[in-house]
Amino acid sequence: MRQMIIGNWKMHGLRKAGTDLASAITTEIGTILKERDVVLAPPFTLLHHLFPLLSEHGVGLGAQDCHAEIEGAYTGDISAGMLADSGVSHVILGHSERREHHHEYNALIKRKVMRAREFGLCPVVCVGESGRQKEENLAEEWLGKQITECLPPDFDGIVAYEPIWAIGTGKAATQQDIESRLTFLHDALARHLETDDKSMRVLYGGSVKPEDAASILAVPGVGGVLVGGASLSARSFLGIARAGLSLAS
Numbered sequence: 001m002r003q004m005i006i007g008n009w010k011m012h013g014l015r016k017a018g019t020d021l022a023s024a025i026t027t028e029i030g031t032i033l034k035e036r037d038v039v040l041a042p043p044f045t046l047l048h049h050l051f052p053l054l055s056e057h058g059v060g061l062g063a064q065d066c067h068a069e070i071e072g073a074y075t076g077d078i079s080a081g082m083l084a085d086s087g088v089s090h091v092i093l094g095h096s097e098r099r100e101h102h103h104e105y106n107a108l109i110k111r112k113v114m115r116a117r118e119f120g121l122c123p124v125v126c127v128g129e130s131g132r133q134k135e136e137n138l139a140e141e142w143l144g145k146q147i148t149e150c151l152p153p154d155f156d157g158i159v160a161y162e163p164i165w166a167i168g169t170g171k172a173a174t175q176q177d178i179e180s181r182l183t184f185l186h187d188a189l190a191r192h193l194e195t196d197d198k199s200m201r202v203l204y205g206g207s208v209k210p211e212d213a214a215s216i217l218a219v220p221g222v223g224g225v226l227v228g229g230a231s232l233s234a235r236s237f238l239g240i241a242r243a244g245l246s247l248a249s
């Protein structure tokens with residue numbers, strides 16, 4: 001399975017800075033794309049603007065959320081159809097920052113996942129436990145619930161394991177922690193989707209940096225990484241995207 005590297009810019013990037021960042025990344029992405037898939041998820045305001053550049057270089061365009069309804073009186077919201085119309089291929093759903101600041105819950109995320117599929121978008125569904133749940137040994141119960149409640153039975157998208165305690169803290173989970181959680185998630189997915197196929201892409205996200213990317217990407221079962229802060233610099237994002245690859249320059 002090809003690994004996927006997604007850069008989630010979150011609420012960063014005015015037009016000039018975003019264009020410069022995307023240009024610096026696409027200029028050097030060619031050899032990386034021979035071995036890995038790369039998606040950039042800028043803020044909504046840059047989607048339409050960056051689509052031509054990214055598509056010309058084979059980089060996917062990701063959004064950071066969509067509404068669960070097709071259209072309607074939802075001031076400030078963006079529909080899955082609008083994303084598809086702007087060239088978006090992937091949409092991040094259920095990120096812990098959306099769950100926290102926009103009170104998103106599993107049943108709503110599931111509706112968004114189904115809507116995204118309806119419009120041909122690949123959902124990247126985030127799951128992850130809090131520090132407290134980890135300490136109290138409740139992580140697996142929580143992750144299992146997120147899998148069964150967020151994903152429809154015919155789910156064919158991507159899951160991103162993002163422990164909340166690792167996001168934006170500068171301290172990624174250990175290789176052992178990632179491996180054991182990913183084993184759990186692959187099993188939970190197979191049970192929920194009633195399949196023996198455990199090759200679904202499950203990404204890791206949470207303080208991934210160029211210096212530890214190779215070891216994270218080498219963990220068995222890791223389908224790639226979802227990168228936040230380090231995706232805001234071309235140098236660090238490219239460092240992560242090429243980590244562990246033996247690329248002829």
Ligand SMILES: O=C[C@H](O)COP(=O)(O)O
Pocket residue numbers: 008095162166167168169170205206207208226227228229230
């Ligand atoms: O979507 C990305 C994750 O929230 C990780 O963010 P981070 O790399 O800044 O910790």
